[in-house]
Amino acid sequence: MGSPGELAELLDREAYLAGEGLATAAFLALRMGRPLLLEGEAGVGKTELARTLATVLGAPLIRLQCYEGLDGPQVLYDWDFARQLLHLKAAEAGGVTDAARLEGEVYDRRFLIARPLLKAVETQPSVLLIDEIDRADVEFEAILLEVLSDFAISIPELGTIRAERPPVVVLTSNRTREVHDALKRRCLYHWLEHPSFDREVAILLRRLPACSATLAEQVARAAGRLREAGLVKPPGVAETIDWTEALLTLGARELDPDLAAATLGALLKHREDHETVLGNGILGDLRG
């Protein structure tokens, strides 16, 4: 692809509507071989972009879900201890006692378990999704920084494994904490907003062909209002899609307050939010 516009069209074909900013960011990430750091509220389509990029590029998606306590062996590689021991025992039974030779055999690539980062370095092409980086500890970012700098992983027993072509890397963050500056420097930074009314309608129609234009507009209008209503967890696009799907499953062609209340669980995931919304009648007049 030669321009952000072309990339946007390719993404569109996979039912992902990227705005100008996001398309340009993804285009630059591909062309410059730099990781793309996407920040934004939950449910604005950060993870979905990585998935769609993988489809567009015809590359496997390698996903690394971050959580507190994630460390080297879980993300880089690990030795298959059980198989190594088996190998030793088999060698012993065969009468091999040469320790140096045994060690060389035991630390062979076939005993190495590739975790997401090594897998991404070894697989070409590939899209590496590092999801919710803000959930991992700060120490983990140091490991990541090293790998994202030169896309090489050095294994003391085996040598350095290097990617000939860097994988496409997408990092997402919900901003529960600030990502370290050194890591940010490696990345192109993009802040994703909730979509505008028109875009949200377009997304709903694109994702759910069974959805009528009226229903999509009513849902998008309701979602827009809920985002302004000061909820604990304002709904993202992911939630509005779920909600619309729920409404469609119930055979709705238009949104009415009763149906909305019955399916609210697909949209809002906090008890307090349900109370707020049902209490102040935000969903009362949706036809406006």
Place this chain on the structure above:
Amino acid sequence: MTSAAEGPDRGREGPDRRREGPDRGREGPDRGAEGRDRPGDGPDRRAEGRDRVGDGPDRPGRREGGPPGPGTAGDLVAVMTGFARTLRAAGVPADHERTQGLLRALSHLDAAEPRDVYWAGRFTLCASADDLPRYDRVFHAYFGGLRAGRARPAAITVTRHTATMSGAPGGDDGPAPVASASAAEVLRNRDVAKMTGAELAEVRRLLAVFRAEREQRRSRRLRPSQRGRLDSRATIRETLRRGGEAARLRYRAHRTRPRRVVLLVDVSGSMTPYADTLLRLAHALVRCEPRATEVFSAGTRLTRLTAELRHRDPATAMDAVSRAIPDWSGGTRLGEELKRFLSLNDARGAVVVIASDGWERGDVSLLGAEMARLSRMAYRVIWVNPHKGQRGYQPLTAGMRAALPHIDDFVAGHSLAAFEELARLLGGAHA
């Protein structure tokens, strides 16, 4: 200062700008200034995108790291360097390395297209969502002359936050009083709101070397240990060393890490006599555990101050803090602030310290509800109220009463002795 430095650059870029054609300029900054993905943008952009596909190969001079087209290269670098400098003056971390990133990004896009410059700059020069409004403002100011398609050598004004330290009752760093043991004791227990300039200076010096231990939490990381989980790598190495005989098992156990502390300092009007000292205490806490401390100012606009407080030098740090806080001595809407804070998820598993007099101007029931949520999310909630140190203090303000049921520790925060008490709590000495 900013405008003076920018003047010449602007002058230089002027003529080129004109040559680039006014029609491009017309739409650029508009887009840029808004900077959001608007639905209408999509189709337009795509149509243009297609037009430009052919451009790529036609430009043999294009190279990674080099701006497009001969002749304009130097100008582009100068223009972008000036842009980055203006951004830095406005508080966006657009340093040299990031500027290089911008130039590299532009080599893949059309540097003559304001929209491309806008986005490339936003991706490479900004480091956080907080930077975006400032980025938009500076972009508009710096490239704004494009709108009319003419150069504007006039000064650009970039708003610099020059909030004065309203929290600091003019204490010049005079010579330290020669303090005897008892004098030091008096100072320790004295209310900072009633101190003289020299006494305050001494307190600041003591706070600059203030140390606070931190309660430990179990980390998920492992390290070699006598007991714990089997360490397969170390075991196999040991086994190999003994020629395949599994003789000795090695173990790893969890290590400990300091528990995170998040400090919210109320900088509203009623807290003015204490805010400066409390922020200096915050500086000390950040200095002791830079990785495990977050500081926010609260009032009417929650502001993260951790980066500003990372400066080693207290004076520099306080200077940066005073520039960063937008709502010094304003009102207090703690409930709303707390709600915003909780949406950041920073409280999870942390010791949350709120330093405020609880003089809530907003909705008290909201404050109560948010405090309840906070107490569910945080490891401990400590409330520091400077007035608690006064004799006969009763928590009578409505805000304080609403918050009280959800607090683990309620302490004073008016003197050095009170700060030491707080430090003991942070060290794990639960009351």
